[in-house]
Amino acid sequence: MLVLGIETSCDETAASVVEDGRRVRSDVVASQVLVHRPYGGVVPEVASRQHVATIVPVIRRAAEDAGIGLGDLDGIAVTAGPGLVGALLVGVETAKSLAYALGKPLVGVNHLAGHLAAVFLDEPPAPSAPGSPAAAPSGPPPSDPGPWQGPGPPFPHLALLVSGGHTALIRVDGPGLTALLGATRDDAAGEAFDKVGKMLGLGYPGGVAIDKLAAKGDPSVFALPRALPRRDDLDFSFSGLKTAASTLLRGRTALPEGDELADFCASFQAAVVDVLTRKSRRAVALHGLPHLVVCGGVAANRGLRAGLTAAGAEDGFRVYIPPPKRCTDNAAMIAAAGTMLLARGDRAPLDLSVDPGLPL
Ligand code: KG4
Numbered sequence: 001m002l003v004l005g006i007e008t009s010c011d012e013t014a015a016s017v018v019e020d021g022r023r024v025r026s027d028v029v030a031s032q033v034l035v036h037r038p039y040g041g042v043v044p045e046v047a048s049r050q051h052v053a054t055i056v057p058v059i060r061r062a063a064e065d066a067g068i069g070l071g072d073l074d075g076i077a078v079t080a081g082p083g084l085v086g087a088l089l090v091g092v093e094t095a096k097s098l099a100y101a102l103g104k105p106l107v108g109v110n111h112l113a114g115h116l117a118a119v120f121l122d123e124p125p126a127p128s129a130p131g132s133p134a135a136a137p138s139g140p141p142p143s144d145p146g147p148w149q150g151p152g153p154p155f156p157h158l159a160l161l162v163s164g165g166h167t168a169l170i171r172v173d174g175p176g177l178t179a180l181l182g183a184t185r186d187d188a189a190g191e192a193f194d195k196v197g198k199m200l201g202l203g204y205p206g207g208v209a210i211d212k213l214a215a216k217g218d219p220s221v222f223a224l225p226r227a228l229p230r231r232d233d234l235d236f237s238f239s240g241l242k243t244a245a246s247t248l249l250r251g252r253t254a255l256p257e258g259d260e261l262a263d264f265c266a267s268f269q270a271a272v273v274d275v276l277t278r279k280s281r282r283a284v285a286l287h288g289l290p291h292l293v294v295c296g297g298v299a300a301n302r303g304l305r306a307g308l309t310a311a312g313a314e315d316g317f318r319v320y321i322p323p324p325k326r327c328t329d330n331a332a333m334i335a336a337a338g339t340m341l342l343a344r345g346d347r348a349p350l351d352l353s354v355d356p357g358l359p360l
């Protein structure tokens with residue numbers, strides 16, 4: 001079964017062809033990072049316009065890379081929310097037009113369900129040729145494949161979903177069957193990375209820059225708090241950490257540079273990783289499910305990947321983390337989640353609408 005995935009929920013225009021929900025035949029991601037960088041964050045209207053300009057070449061490229069014509073598809077899966085309303089509309093309207101013109105089944109996918117499905121993908125394709133619309137994905141270099149462990153986890157399993165807009169611990173009972181166990185009460189982990197990156201003058205998105213610098217720093221130099229609201233629940237809070245980082249920086253005459261900057265990044269990253277790791281361990285212990293998926297953009301973070309892998313080895317649970325390029329936004333994960341829905345008979349009507357606040 002060949003499914004085209006389309007993802008335009010934020011600042012990545014992405015299309016991918018996935019076979020049988022698992023084998024990635026093509027994976028095209030046109031990142032808008034450089035377009036938004038001068039503004040220090042994603043400008044929604046600019047994002048929508050970029051999606052309009054890029055979506056058709058990106059889809060063409062995905063079909064070409066997969067070696068298929070669009071008529072060979074068995075279905076189309078598109079992100080219907082959550083995300084930026086104008087950005088989502090570009091993907092959904094394009095998907096509906098294609099589904100209508102080609103006479104193919106259409107399914108709307110929750111972006112978060114896409115992140116949860118990324119772990120079932122295998123066989124990363126060869127990199128696209130230079131000059132293609134596919135820009136380098138954000139996240140650590142591909143030389144770091146991370147602890148990719150092949151076949152996906154059994155159901156039920158636990159998932160730590162950490163992205164720019166969400167931080168949650170989830171029990172996944174089956175495709176599309178989830179229960180929220182805990183979530184952030186304020187900022188998402190990625191949001192904290194991006195805000196602190198901005199304070200440090202590292203530009204947008206801060207997460208990737210902090211990850212790189214942290215690798216060279218000493219995490220014990222700056223004392224930053226670990227917020228663990230009620231130790232035995234599974235909720236998170238990152239606003240206190242962000243405020244502590246801001247207070248520390250404002251108390252200085254100049255922003256840290258060189259080794260000191262690396263130490264600050266390492267200290268901040270360690271605080272985030274520590275909280276995420278402790279709560280994940282707690283979730284495994286509380287729910288007795290020894291399989292933990294880690295997904296979402298922040299799962300590309302090398303400190304988090306190492307921290308959770310070590311925790312799993314120590315406590316005896318298995319950790320599944322997609323390769324970095326499948327943690328940040330991509331359309332292969334949307335095709336994977338969409339295939340599961342299409343296979344069980346889900347179909348979206350041709351008046352499918354978007355929902356910027358769509359819950360999991
Ligand atoms: O999943 P994603 O690509 O988009 C959303 O659905 O939000 O996640 C983006 C977030 C951003 O906050 C970005 O800074 C963060 O993921 N991120 C990272 C890394 N790569 C991306 N944070 C820390 N370390 C990274 N290597």
Ligand code: ZN
Pocket residue numbers: 111115163164296297328329
């Ligand atoms: Zn995402």
